[in-house]
Amino acid sequence: MSILVQVSNLQEMQAHSEWLYEVPWAGMDDPGNLTFPESLYDINRVSFYRSYLKELKRAMDDGANVTGYFAWSILDNFEWLLGYTSRFGLVYVDHNDLKRYP
Numbered sequence: 001m002s003i004l005v006q007v008s009n010l011q012e013m014q015a016h017s018e019w020l021y022e023v024p025w026a027g028m029d030d031p032g033n034l035t036f037p038e039s040l041y042d043i044n045r046v047s048f049y050r051s052y053l054k055e056l057k058r059a060m061d062d063g064a065n066v067t068g069y070f071a072w073s074i075l076d077n078f079e080w081l082l083g084y085t086s087r088f089g090l091v092y093v094d095h096n097d098l099k100r101y102p
Contacts, residue, residue, distance in 0.1 A: 056069060072088070074089055074090050075093050076093040076095075077089060
């Protein structure tokens with residue numbers, strides 16, 4: 001069974017995971033992806049993480065036993081299917097000179 005991961009059903013996903021596996025929700029990674037132009041001025045990504053973390057806090061306030069949250073990844077990295085064209089790290093990496101931009 002798969003559950004679509006989006007901000008509006010984060011709490012439902014957590015509850016289902018705890019019910020199905022009878023263990024605390026293990027966590028989630030890789031929440032999102034941005035195009036190259038969005039990577040440097042990424043208000044959308046900031047909003048995206050803010051929304052997820054807000055819903056995660058709401059789930060925790062309602063009793064969810066969340067043990068951690070991981071953002072994939074801290075730096076833009078190589079993806080097997082997309083190479084360096086897909087950017088979703090918390091920090092933008094210019095692959096020409098390896099400068100990093102938070």
